[in-house]
Amino acid sequence: MAMEFNQQNPIYLQIADVLCEKILSEEWVPGDRIPSVREYGAALGVNPNTIMRSYDYLQSMDIFYNKRGIGYFVADNAKFTIQKRQREHFLNKDLPMLIKRMKLLGITIEEFASLWEAV
16 A cells, blocks of 8 residues: 655645545545554555554544544544535645646647547
8 A cells, every 4th residue: 555655745644635535536434443553554665654644634634533542533524624615725726727738738628628528
């Protein structure tokens, strides 16, 4: 389960993104127990402190919750919370850059729509 990290973003945020993808894809659902900090750190080959930082970050956004002495779990509204945050980011940051790039490359809405339908 090794991850390749990029230099653009802190590792704990990259790990948090992967964990969010597991929730969005419903690999993990509300109430599921998340691997322990040590388990996940060993699986990724990452320092447990980095994993802890990812878990704390996701807990601060109400995506995970901690049962003291038992572990971390997926929160009830985790998927909705992630979708809302990522949707806002996409609409405000990624999409405008994509539209600008499409215009620069002469890609029409019709071309885009046909690609959209093919996926």
